[in-house]
Amino acid sequence: MKQLQAEQLVSRRIAESISVKQRILGDLALLITVERVALQMAEALRAGHKVFFMGNGGSAADAQHLTAELMGRYLRDRAPLAAIALNVNTSSLTAIGNDYSFDLVFARQLQALGNSGDIAVGLSTSGNSTNVVRAMESAREKRMTTVALTGASGGRLKMAVDYCICVPSDETSHIQEAHITLGHILCEIIEDELFG
Secondary structure, eight states, rough: HHHHHHHHHHHHHHHHHHHHHHHHTTTTHHHHHHHHHHHHHHHHHTTTOOOOEEHHHHHHHHHHHHHHHHSOOOOSOOOOOOOEETTTOOHHHHHHHTTTOOOGGGGGHHHHHEEETTTTEEESSSSSHHHHHHHHHHHHTOOOOOEEEEOOSSSSGGGGGGEEOOSSOHHHHHHHHHHHHHHHHHHHHHHHHHHO
């Protein structure tokens, strides 16, 4: 790729990413939802409950990332917070996937580990990942609070959760970039609420 073309590509992609974040900034309902989710998470953690994250592919990496921010630290030294990424245990994932169905790899873990008062957070750029949708159904059966981080439409997850944070984009890369930005904001509010 010639230098000028590369520079144009870099500029275009950064401008697109900024545009998505500007649309988030202009969406008051989305901003209020993010705040409500953060406060709900803080209250659950304060009460001794857990936050479960899950996703596939890049969303699995984001689930691990946000879990690490809560278990370790985000901006301040403080006690660890009870967060679990359901996509990291390869033995459980492959056993459940092989013996039952890949659609149930998160749902069965929530059936075993989740309790009323816990929070289940599913990340899916399309909002249509069947294993995440099934997990939210299991979480609701256990009276957990359910949250989705999705793309613009919300997909099937939008109707399967208590809170849907729908990033106003249909492009996977920009949705994932925004998920991490919003996830970091959740972590900051949680830390402020619990340790500020």
